[in-house]
Amino acid sequence: MPRYRLLVEYDGSPxxxxxxxxxxxxxxxxxxxxxxxLCGEAVTLYAAGRTDAGVHATGQVAHLDLPRAYSGDTVRxxxxxxxxxxxxxxxxxEEAEEGFHARFSAIGRSYLYRIxxxxxxxxxxxxxxxxxxxxxxxxxxxxAATRLLGHHDFTSFRAGCCQARSxxxxxxxLEITRIGDEIQIVAEARSFLHHQVRNMVGxxxxxxxxKWSADDVSRxxxxxxxxxxxxxxxxxxxxxxxxxxxxxxxxxKHRDDGTA
Amino acid sequence: MPRYRLLVEYDGSPxxxxxxxxxxxxxxxxxxxxxxxLCGEAVTLYAAGRTDAGVHATGQVAHLDLPRAYSGDTVRxxxxxxxxxxxxxxxxxEEAEEGFHARFSAIGRSYLYRIxxxxxxxxxxxxxxxxxxxxxxxxxxxxAATRLLGHHDFTSFRAGCCQARSxxxxxxxLEITRIGDEIQIVAEARSFLHHQVRNMVGxxxxxxxxKWSADDVSRxxxxxxxxxxxxxxxxxxxxxxxxxxxxxxxxxKHRDDGTA
Numbered sequence: 001m002p003r004y005r006l007l008v009e010y011d012g013s014p015x016x017x018x019x020x021x022x023x024x025x026x027x028x029x030x031x032x033x034x035x036x037x038l039c040g041e042a043v044t045l046y047a048a049g050r051t052d053a054g055v056h057a058t059g060q061v062a063h064l065d066l067p068r069a070y071s072g073d074t075v076r077x078x079x080x081x082x083x084x085x086x087x088x089x090x091x092x093x094e095e096a097e098e099g100f101h102a103r104f105s106a107i108g109r110s111y112l113y114r115i116x117x118x119x120x121x122x123x124x125x126x127x128x129x130x131x132x133x134x135x136x137x138x139x140x141x142x143x144a145a146t147r148l149l150g151h152h153d154f155t156s157f158r159a160g161c162c163q164a165r166s167x168x169x170x171x172x173x174l175e176i177t178r179i180g181d182e183i184q185i186v187a188e189a190r191s192f193l194h195h196q197v198r199n200m201v202g203x204x205x206x207x208x209x210x211k212w213s214a215d216d217v218s219r220x221x222x223x224x225x226x227x228x229x230x231x232x233x234x235x236x237x238x239x240x241x242x243x244x245x246x247x248x249x250x251x252x253k254h255r256d257d258g259t260a
Numbered sequence: 261m262p263r264y265r266l267l268v269e270y271d272g273s274p275x276x277x278x279x280x281x282x283x284x285x286x287x288x289x290x291x292x293x294x295x296x297x298l299c300g301e302a303v304t305l306y307a308a309g310r311t312d313a314g315v316h317a318t319g320q321v322a323h324l325d326l327p328r329a330y331s332g333d334t335v336r337x338x339x340x341x342x343x344x345x346x347x348x349x350x351x352x353x354e355e356a357e358e359g360f361h362a363r364f365s366a367i368g369r370s371y372l373y374r375i376x377x378x379x380x381x382x383x384x385x386x387x388x389x390x391x392x393x394x395x396x397x398x399x400x401x402x403x404a405a406t407r408l409l410g411h412h413d414f415t416s417f418r419a420g421c422c423q424a425r426s427x428x429x430x431x432x433x434l435e436i437t438r439i440g441d442e443i444q445i446v447a448e449a450r451s452f453l454h455h456q457v458r459n460m461v462g463x464x465x466x467x468x469x470x471k472w473s474a475d476d477v478s479r480x481x482x483x484x485x486x487x488x489x490x491x492x493x494x495x496x497x498x499x500x501x502x503x504x505x506x507x508x509x510x511x512x513k514h515r516d517d518g519t520a
Binding site for chain 2: 011088126
């Protein structure tokens with residue numbers, strides 16, 4: 001059975017997350033149902049990152065096996081056709097190399113977190129940002145973020161339900177910039193613990209509004225205690241922007257916006 | 261009666277345009293109703309640009325007279341409170357100088373038009389872009405756009421229902437850039453004819469897909485005949501990003517993203 005990898009964009013707002021469940025809509029379930037209409041059989045989809053309810057993606061990668069061979073363009077167009085009216089789009093599809101696994105072959109994940117930092121609520125980006133009215137000092141946040149870079153035990157930023165074997169991860173990038181009223185946080189690592197990005201952002205927000213310092217962030221990291229860190233920030237602001245593989249998918253060369 | 265000017269952001273999708281009407285929701289009607297709850301009297305709002313149904317704004321400017329004096333922050337917060345759940349936000353409010361009129365005092369308008377140019381439909385930016393599947397050559401479009409710069413009779417790009425006294429306008433900027441799958445068109449002028457931006461974009465799209473050349477655009481402009489130009493492109497991709505006044509509003513110094 002030929003294996004295909006898919007580059008997937010979705011609006012997480014109407015879904016109970018990536019993962020298929022008995023009740024409620026999921027991104028996985030929507031794509032599996034569309035793929036089943038293409039090939040006439042039940043299919044199972046595996047994603048690089050099983051995003052939570054409300055989390056969006058512009059660069060999710062998933063794979064599935066199909067009983068027959070199709071061109072990548074046919075797979076993309078047919079699944080897109082059957083996906084309507086769900087806010088999910090297959091941006092690219094191609095046959096994968098032997099042994100490829102969207103989750104286990106991945107060697108990097110990139111996330112963007114968007115904070116809208118102003119007095120007035122978002123009119124255009126509702127469900128796309130975390131709306132924070134308290135003035136945030138992005139330079140304080142950026143300085144504190146450097147304390148989290150590198151290889152650490154991230155227990156303080158790990159969800160209670162996280163299934164990873166180890167709390168040790170290497171955070172390669174955590175950059176914070178302001179563009180007008182918006183603060184953008186870019187996070188990159190080989191992999192993340194469950195809720196790690198949202199728990200780091202929830203903590204850095206408390207640095208930005210003056211409650212905590214960069215030293216507090218170091219103290220919280222070293223405590224290895226979830227109760228020491230800030231709250232989990234909302235899913236609405238989080239976007240999975242890209243997944244990296246040792247053998248880059250064919251679509252990487254066609255994209256020049258750096259999201260895949 | 262003190263006069264206030266408002267900086268307004270809105271999602272145009274659920275509205276029948278800016279202008280109040282007997283039937284259907286309008287941005288003007290939503291803000292007027294919210295302002296009436298603040299001051300207890302009917303108020304009338306005047307906008308710099310009366311955007312069409314489906315057109316968005318991040319930098320619309322409007323003014324209204326209130327029977328009593330309030331601080332600008334009170335006007336902003338009270339109108340925002342009463343605006344819920346409409347996707348409209350007052351970003352700033354302040355008392356205006358003597359004789360200020362949001363429409364007649366304006367000396368510049370800026371629009372952004374977004375084209376999503378790819379095979380797959382937008383999942384995250386539905387109602388925010390014009391989705392074009394044919395590959396567009398943005399360099400061809402940018403070269404042709406220069407033919408429209410300057411002072412011209414824009415009859416070929418004017419809606420039949422346009423109420424402007426003269427078809428002569430001066431187009432100061434029409435820049436086209438590609439960012440990944442997105443083509444962004446920035447248009448600036450003292451003022452525009454009705455549908456002028458959307459008719460120019462509809463024509464430039466036909467240059468981008470190879471049907472027309474830059475010389476065709478010059479010919480169309482000189483023909484002064486609406487039937488010669490391309491179709492009006494969809495409202496969904498258009499955003500009013502800013503309005504310029506001789507005496508800049510106080511909020512301009514607080515914004516560093518160039519949209520006001």
